[in-house]
Each structure stands twice: as C-alpha cells, then as structure tokens.
Amino acid sequence: MALDNRFQASMMHTDTTALIHTIDFLLMIPYPKKSAKLIMGNPLWRRLSLILISFLIALPLYATPKQDQAAFRKHYQLVFPQLKLADYANGVYAIDEIARQSWLAIEEFPPYETAIEEGKKLFNTAFSNGKHYAHCFPNKGIADEYPKWSKTQGEVITLAIAINNCRTSQHEPALPYEKADMVNLLAYLSHTSRGKPIHVTIPKNDPRAMSAYEQGKAFYYQRQGQLNFSCATCHIQNAGKKLRSEILSASLGHTSNWPTYRLKWGEIGSLHRRFAECLTQIKAEPLPEQSVEFRNLEYFLSYMGNGIPISGPSTRK
C-alpha cells in the first residue's frame, strides 16, 4: 500500500508542476491580457482555475483499464494500419519482412518442439501422492486466462506460480522458475492453449487487483537504468523504427508467445527472463523471475493484449 501511495504521489508531483506550466500557457492564448490580469490578480480565482484545469488534464491519468487499452491500441493502429489485432501475436515478424522469412523457415521444424514433449511428459507424471497436475488443472488450454488476481493470496498469479501452488498443495517441492522443468511445463501448457485469445480480468471486488494493474502500468512507463529508457521508449514511441539494425516490436501482444526459444539463448526461456534481460540491456538492475514487479507488469501487458491469440511456445531471435 505504501508503494502505491508513493507511486501515485510522485506521479502527481511531477505532473502537477508540468500542469501548472501548461495551464499558464493555455490561459494566455484566448485572452492574454484580460485573463492574466483577472486570474493573476485574484488569488481565489487563480487557485480555482488551476484545480479545474489540472483535473481536466489529469483525467487520462485516472483512466480505466479499458480506456488504457483503447489508447494503447489506437497508437499502434496509427503506426501499423495494415495489422489486425491477431497479427500482433507474431511480434516483430508482423512488421519485418526479411526476419519473417527466416522465422517461417525455422517454424517448419521449430526447436521448441522438444520442450513441448518434455513438458507433456512432466504434466502426465504423477506426484508422490499419486495425483497429477490435471487435479489442479482439469481443463486443457488455460494459459489464456493467466495472469489472474488471487484474492486469497493478495497477489497476481502467473501460470508459473499456479504450477508451483499446485505442486506444494500436493506436497511436492516447488520448481525453480528459471530451470528447464518449469519452462518445459509452460511450453506444453502454452501449446495446448494455442489460438485461444488472451483473456485476463481485473476483478472489481478487490481494489488490490486494480492497484497491481496500476503498478504494472507505472513500471511500464517508468524510465530506468543508465540509458534512462522506459519500456514505452522503445516499444511505444519507437515501435517499427530501427535501433541499430533491429526493428523494434510493439508491446501489444508481447505476452502471447511465451515461453520462447530465443536464438540468442540457444534454448527456451520465459517471459520474465526476457524482462530481466531487457532491464540489463538498458543498464538497470535486473529483477528475479516471478518478482512482484514482473508479475504486475505481465498483468498490465496481458490486459493490454486481451483478444490476441496465444502463440506460444515460439522462436524469436
């Protein structure tokens, strides 16, 4: 809760300062001499007009997730008018034709197939008490519903967390998030959900869920690291543009294709591994997989991507 207030307070502070300058400028435009004289001369008027205009300009800051999602998508629609929502599941391959050809050649017999097979075997292996994962996950094709808000645990539950919750409830040790077993299970569960549209919800009966979403959103827009970039710097402002020789992908759909066999890693890895790598690349301190910040970020990004089909596991560079 303290973190919430600090986030919002700091956002408010910087925004209010900026707002005041904006308001001064706006007020000058229609009736420069008259309004300036009126407002600058009368302290009460000054305060009231500031409050009114701050409220109006600050309104987008308090937009609902639906409004956030609409604004997010509108931006990309303008940058990539040729793309349909489902195309974003393919990331940069929807916008980089040369890279797309390479990717399609690899998809002929993709290197993540081993991970799906291993994951399937793990999923079907009984725990010591004779039960199986199916006891916790009776339906196939569930990756599209994650991450979820858990009222009882008071935190965002990703599929990886849910897998370990299942294990501990059946008296099995939790799996380390970055090791092969967990990633292979995620590959299998992603594969059984392929094509299903992402469907993440923010329950209204627990204000903490909205708070987690807002924290994820704040993290996304927060500048960090020595390079002082936010996720938005590359993936909103510069999506489709080149960073050295690479074309930057859009954030829309970023959570749909995981886990991923990354050519750079020479192996399959998770979304949070990629988040950590991104932080390292902007010279910020990486966070561990399944940290609360990454889970909230995944919650925010998944919500932005609602409706985009699950395309994992996948190959990326």
Add this chain to the structure above:
Amino acid sequence: MKVNRRKFLKTTIAFSAAGIALLESTLAKAEWLAADFAPGPFDATMKQLLKGKPIVETDKIDLNIPEIAENGALVPVTVTSSIKDIQSIAIVVEQNPVPLVIQAQLMPELEPFMSARLKIANTSFVFALVETEKVCYSVKKKVKVTIGGCGG
C-alpha cells in the same frame, strides 16, 4: 578331388583381405574429413575442397538464405539446383573461422535439395557448391550479420 589346403588357405586369405580392404575404404569414406574442416582462410579451404576440379559460377543453383541474419547463431538456408547427376552439395561461409560448414554427398535417390541451419560469425559471402563428376558449380550470396539494438 583332393582339396589343396595351401591353395584353399591362400584363396580364402586373399578374398578376406580384399573384403577387409573394401570394408575399410567404405569406413574411410564415412570418416570425417578433418582436413576439409581445418580452421583457416577461405582460399585454402576451397583449394582443399576442390582438389583441382574446375569451379564454375552458375545461375542453376538457387541459394535461399536471408540477406540479413536476425541472429548469426542460426541462419536457415535451402539449396536447390537443376543441375543433373550431382554428387554433393556443400556450403562454405567465407568469413567463418572454419569456412566449410557442411558437405553432403547425395546419392541419385535424392533430388538436388538440402536445407540446414548455419552459424555465420560475421557479414560474409556464403557459397553453395554443387559438385558433379567433372565440375564444381557455385553460387554466392552476401549475408549481413549485425549487432542488435541493445547489444544483442
């Protein structure tokens, strides 16, 4: 007829020796040719590979490879050709520490076709060599390998 034991033994040994020699030569063929895969400059590799065979550039080989490699660790390539009676398809990457990447001896049961995934260390010409009995046909394409946006 009385079997001359000495003659019998001699013939048997002679046949066995011939048999073993034949077997060894088959194994030798399947043996990895270390000399071909020696690290070193492109020219030396080509000389070692060609063994005096003339090399002819042709448009009868289709070397399907991306012009920009997303990641030099895995570059998909497909080589096809309309040349008849081919013996092998080889791929050589000029700037790689070991230029010869693969040499596939293909029997007549196979069409002139091969796909593989290569490592390309730096921006380089990639050569596809299609060998017939008398001539080595070649085609080349340049593949750019660049540093990614955030360092990879």
Add this chain to the structure above:
Amino acid sequence: MSSIKIRTKRLDGNTQIRTLISHPMEHGRNKDKVTNKLIPAHYIQVLTVTHNGKTIATCNMGAGISKDPYFAFLLKGGNPGDAIVINWVDNLGNKDSEKHTIT
C-alpha cells in the same frame, strides 16, 4: 530418449525428409561464463540417411552448423512403409540413431 526427430511429407510426388536433432554443436571457442574455462568442442561430424537400408546421404559437417541442427532432403518418389533411418556420430564418439516409417 532419442535425440533425433524425423518427419516426412509428400511433396509433388517426392518425399521430403526433415530431421531435428538435439545436440549442442559446440565449436570449442566459447568460454563458460561461470568458470571462465573453454567449453570443449562437441559437435556432430557425420550424419547419414538411409532409405530401406541403402545410404542415400552422407553429410560431413563441423561446428558451423547451428545448435539443435535441422536438415531436410528430398527423396525421389518414396512409398508408405519405406524405412528412413538417420544416424549421427560426434567428435567425442557419441552416436545416436532413429528410424521413421513413411506413412
């Protein structure tokens, strides 16, 4: 479990043979990030493909082939029931083999 996966599919009267192999294809010039020691070379050197017992391809390769190698060949014709066998040997003397029947 076999390191070799084989798929075949009919293509204009021919049979495309595709294989994906799990193998590190380590060239020996990489350093272990933790120990800072060189990771020893470990790569497939020879791969063979047979069709109904007859060798149709012999591939000599080096570590310039990517990790988890993939190859595709095109068999003239090919009938359901035909046996395709793929073998490999690496520089450390390890081997593996896998059989696939064309459907």
